[in-house]
Amino acid sequence: MHKTFLLSLIAAFTLGWISVNTSHAAEGGSKVLYHVNLGNEQATDALRNINNHLAVDPSAKIVVVTHSKGVDFLLDGAEDENKNPYSGTVAKLAAKGVEFRVCQITLERRKIDPKKLIPEAKLVPSGVVEVTKLQTQGYAYLKP
Template sequence: MNRLLTATAALALTATMAFAEGQMHHVAIHVDQNDPAVMNMALNNAQNVASYYKSKGDEVMIEVVTYGPGLNMLIPDQSPVAERIKSMSLELDNIAFAACGNTLNGMQKKAGHDIALMSEAVVVPSGVVRLIELQEQGYAYVRP
């Protein structure tokens, strides 16, 4: 009986210490539509998640993965959310924006010239593969 109480107390102490130190969370947010409402919802989700975990004393890593028509989110002259992305990138050090290299190459081929992305964007070989990799690393998946 004494061992059971000791084990229970140790578990409670471990849980309390983990809470005091904060937990690390990971979320991947998927954007594949050229729709300002979807892009804003994705950014709202990111902001809300960051705020929630900060209020709990936890940390969160957020990666917004764009591909297909959603890549327009990261093209400066076409993005309806460019200013929000710039602002959020300055406010949050835990957010990243991934741009699908396959989509970018296809857009450049169709346009006949290079297409610049926002400085906040990091090109990944494939947006879909990036989402798979993040989920395999334990990231929660959100599609607004």
């Protein structure tokens, strides 16, 4: 009888896991958090990865959370090492549903006026808290 209970319990967990995974697939795509905090080189990698991600999984829900030096690419006039403005790439990704979130604490500590952010960037109180919150909401964590 103890063995039967154990097998039933294993079956219940297995079915529950399958149910969770199929319901996620039915929602349409994955939920992914890209964490950018190291500067423009990392931001360039993240934007390339996100474009590739959406090419394979166009229904993915992607949120980019930035803090520290990671906010720099979302400032008006920011350019990559080849002098290409980030704003165009960010605007195209935002049009595909990608969200860009910026740490307010970083802006305050670095004395950056929030008005210097490009329109697609949205302020959140804390980048690290936002990363944590999204992970508890089932977002997969990626750090380019």
